Amino acid sequence: MRGFSRDFRDELFELMKWRRDVRHFKTAAIEEAALARCLHAFSLAPSVGLSEPWRILRVDSQAARAKARANFAETNAEALAQYAGDTAENYASLKLAGMDDAPVHLAIFCDDGTTKGKGLGAGTMPEMRRYSVVSAVTLFWLACRAEGLGLGWVSILDADRLSSDLGVSADWSLIGYFCLGYPTQEDDTPELERAGWETRAEALELQKV
């Protein structure tokens, strides 16, 4: 049996604690070998029926990035209009996207039409395919942080418009748009918490039945 030491487990929790949703990036390029090491996490990720439904689009061209950026800017403005007063100012100051500075952009999709895995486990809960992609992204996120790379998950987007702009298959649903790069600062407290937006629960509550 492959065992893991107490020291390793402690460091794993340190990694979880220092993982952050990063919005402020250095413009410095990411070493391609480091990126490849992180992306390997996808090949080790769980997926329903072993369907491996993740589809990764590396958004390199200025034209494609400009479309994603405009999508975020317009959707963000609409979102902002829903918050009043200090909350809205807080919200605006969060600078939610590091889209201008991050050297690597990935649009990650779920292929809901894949036949890989023969539909096992996705019949009654078809969302399991999308959940598989989220699990893979989470492993990738940990791998990035362990390499000193920051990842920012952009979800304030019109997903249908982005899929259309990027020309992907109609079967693909957007899981997220991800900015990747070296962070300008490190912190073990989420930016939203530092900005006074929200606090973490003091303890995890479990109910029993």
Add this chain to the structure above:
Amino acid sequence: MRGFSRDFRDELFELMKWRRDVRHFKTAAIEEAALARCLHAFSLAPSVGLSEPWRILRVDSQAARAKARANFAETNAEALAQYAGDTAENYASLKLAGMDDAPVHLAIFCDDGTTKGKGLGAGTMPEMRRYSVVSAVTLFWLACRAEGLGLGWVSILDADRLSSDLGVSADWSLIGYFCLGYPTQEDDTPELERAGWETRAEALELQKV
């Protein structure tokens, strides 16, 4: 900056490689302290707007477990009817649920009605709350494996019926039903692959735009 060594990163990928969806459990109880250490991963997990929408129900009573088991058994029989010949036999032989042996059962939900996080990031993509729960479950999964515990994610279920049977709020959506315990065997190859159901892709494909 909190750095992580090459050795740690190598072991992190070892952990990812040895993480498995476990279906065969010893009936031995799990030490409560070990379970609590693993559950702490939820308190370090990412969530959209810091909404922490995970809701964890520990299913201990025989009555509640029997309802979950019947739900799986009936849904599984329906799923089985969709596969013909050898595929179906394979499917039946996978023994998809360790529900009878696993000492700990958790039903994990997403509270789609939570006001925590003020809706940030979940306006255009409300599924982000559910994705947050999946991310948290993924961290929990790694923590469990690092403790020598196996986790099995049951998704062949009628989610609405289970939610009703367990009496949870109408705002909660089921993310999964999880069996937890010490595995009867260890393997670094998924059971579905060993059973010939499906194979992993040889390499991760990236497209560029």
